[in-house]
Amino acid sequence: MAKNTDSVVILGSGKLLGLQRRQDGVEMLGILAILIPIIAFLINGGLAAANDLASWFNAFNRLTALVGTSLLLIHMILVARVPWLEKILGLDKLTHAHKKLGKPLLYLLIVHTITALISYSISDGVGVLTTLLNLIGGYADLLLAFIGLLLMILVVVSSIRAARRKLSYEAWYLIHLLSYISIFVAIPHQFSLGTELLAEPLLATYFIALYVFVGLNIVWFRFLFPVVQSLALSLRVESVRPEANRTTSIVIGGKRVESLGAEAGQFFMLRVLTAKQWWRPHPFSVSAFPSNTIRFTVGNRGDDTSLLQEIQPGTRVVLEGPFGVFSESKRTKQHVLLLAAGIGVAPIRALAESLASDPGDVTVVYRVTDRSDASLLDEVERICRERNHALHVLDGPRPNGPGFLPKQQAGEQIAPEYARLLALAPFAAESDIYICGPSAWSNAAVQALKKLNVPKASIHVEEFAW
Amino acid sequence: MRKSTLMVTSLVAASALTVAWNTGQQTLNNEILLLPTDNASPAVTDAATTDPGATATAEPTAPATDPAATDPAPTQGAPQTPTATPTQTPTKTPTTPAAPVAPPAPVTATKSSDPITYKYGTVQISMTTVDGAITEIKMLQGDATNGRGEAYATLINATIQNQGTNYGNISGATFTVDAFKKAVDNVMAKF
Structure with missing residues (x-):
């Protein structure tokens, strides 16, 4: 629960250094995740073996595939809402990085696809389009991967600012869920046809480990844990009170609410379990911790936040969090x-x-x-x-x-x-x-x-x- | 990231990449595609000491071939070659004993391998030997798309140059190389 004034708070430049070191450490992990496959690729003579146009394109195709896969996994862990990462960087920074990474990632994967097509089209002496048809017609895994790429383009296009303004949140959200599918369908071709992964069991193991790690983190922290915890604590709306300037205070109570471990300044994703709203969580900052409950104060911004003012006390909720380093x-x-x-x-x-x-x-x-x-x-x-x-x-x-x-x-x-x-x-x-x-x-x-x-x-x- | 940390990280990353690049160049010179001829001679002496019974591994048709041949180990990369060599050397035995048997007049023979089916299709070759030495290989069957046509040409040269399959992998064509090697081993067992 909220830290009281009598608890010890450490301040000073030593703490600042520690905080910065931890941030740098996390960022270095990200760099390392991208560096490892590049190094493995180079050691294996990936670029050195390139001696003509086709093999140069092929080398580039494989390199962008490796870097793209690493970036994709980083991209995913950024929104897995994992506490160990969130405590260091904060959810807003993670989300921001996720947004920034989206486009470059897509460009890399498109370059991967195009260089692969050009490389094979040169060595086979046929057109790029014919190569594409040959590949997706000849290999089920490549057909899947190609569908995955198209889905990913759809996801990114729906997320660019111009599109976000026109799309409703619901439409964007549903499209964004497709990204999970697009990642899944792209996995088979990496392991069945990926030269690097086939040739280097160590590198394949590395990527399998990364996939499993990221996947488990997402499934547990993003989906299962909040639900399990909220049901276990039997979190419910205790009271709803309108405040000045069209804002509303919502008090959430339950068993052992303090075990959520929230600090002042942090926020939760609040999911109200009603037929209309269960699928759509909202980020709300904690405004107070009155006697073993959590109180949010929410502005009315139209959309769902206006519905929140009419929640019935007793409604079950799922709280995901606490998040944020605004504390x-x-x-x-x-x-x-x-x-x-x-x-x-x-x-x-x-x-x-x-x-x-x-x-x-x-x-x-x-x-x-x-x-x-x-x-x-x-x-x-x-x-x-x-x-x-x-x-x-x-x-x-x-x-x-x-x-x-x-x-x-x-x-x-x-x-x-x-x-x-x-x-x-x-x-x-x-x-x-x-x-x-x-x-x-x-x-x-x-x-x-x-x-x-x-x-x-x-x-x-x-x-x-x- | 703080500037100092970023600088150190970039330096370390850059040097790691440079070392990797250099290692890659050396790996390439030593391993991939065509082995230099001096590597071929120790392979032959190896073969002479190996149990001739080992040729049996090349006899059965493709699906029954020694699983070791399909193992990803004999692909590429410096540390993998030592393990690759012993599994492949036995296949040399048919060529070496053939030489002393041959009379002064050159004996030319051409035989076809069994069709070797693998992941991406079927490979079947014909091999011509003169006095037991491989002089010509032709592709009877083989899907030539996706750069495989090129790979076959490289593999044929490598086989003739090494008089066997004791050479490295072509990066990007691992399965095709395996299948081709199987076809060579298969046809060599028929001479």
Whole structure:
């Protein structure tokens, strides 16, 4: 459960170094996973054996296949929601990396296909199209793999920004599920026809091990574990309460909720087990831990979040998580600056309540449009009063350009945002800074902090727009 | 990743790739495709000391051939050759004893192998020997698509040059090479 103020919190540069080392370590693992097959390929004379155009294309075809397979497995583990990886990098970073990797991965696999076709078409002296027809007509495994490639193209195309805007979430989600099929159908040709895997039992074992490892992680952590755990804890909606500014607090209770081990600032994927919503989880930040329950405060963004306001108490839910490194686990400094906008106040409120602090260590900046209609404002005010945090509630219209502070009034001295922020939070440069709000707002805040030379490692941003 | 770590990682990765590349070049020079002729002579002496009864492995038709031949081990890569050589040398025995029997006049013989069926089709060859030495091999059956046509030409040259099947793999055509070698062993047993 949430860390209390009396628990020991380790801070300092030693912790920072440890955190960075762990991150580097994970990234190096990724690099290693790609490097190993390339090295095996080179040692085996994969490139050295290339002596004419056809064999060059063939070598390239095999190399892109090996690198592509490694990348594909990395791509998958990134969204397997495995705790050991998530604790180090955070789910948003993992998801971001997954998104970034999608296109290059597809390009690699397309290059693999095309170079294979060109190579065989040169050595057989027939056209590329004929080669394609020969291959997919002659080998069932290649036909499957080709279908897999087409599915993968469909998945990536449906995920590019332009398509995401036009597609409903449901359509995108269903298409995205096809990626599992596309990966499965591509496996046979790798082991039945892949020169490298056939020739080098060690490399084949390596890839089988990777496949099994990634597969088990996905099946267990992404699918089975959350369901098993939630049913075992018999998690249910305890109460639903509307808050200011069209937000809703949902309290989830059950047996031993504390065994979920959530920290303030973290979030869960909430799956409400009703006929309409069971298949579609939503990420929600914990806003409080009242007496062995978990409370989410959710903004109404139309879609499913409006349905959530009508959930009946007693409805079973599945919680997947806790996720996120937007928590004290990444804090290394004594001073903390908490920046919240809109519904981003949910995790900020939880942090303000539980961060270990002496009076004056924590500064809270809460950006709202209208003070009289600000979600959880009374709670934030109470916490700051009780724990002696500095609180600045900034209301007012948005600035004309990009910015995260309210538009300056006619009489005010015109000042850049970083200067205004420094006036609110003098310790900003020596603080750990937690930012949660809409992404444009968060970006503007990060820009201002960069002007103040705040080290990157001290800025913690939770995006809820992914 | 921190800059320093990234630099060190890149350096290590680059050197690992360079070493791998060099190893690959050497592997290629020593192993793949055609073995240099000096490798052939120890193979023959090996063969002379091997039990002639071992030729029996080449006699049965394709499906019944020694499973060792289909083992992925005799493919490519430096560490694998030692294991590859002993399994293949026995097949040489028919050629060596044939030589002293031959009279001064050159004896030319041509025989066909059994059709060897394998994963991608069937391979059948005909072999011509002059005084027991392999001089010509023709493909009677063999699917020549996907670069296999090219592979056969390489394999025929390699077989004639080595007077047997004691040569490495063609990367990318592992199964075809195995099938071809089986066909050669099969036909050599008939002389």
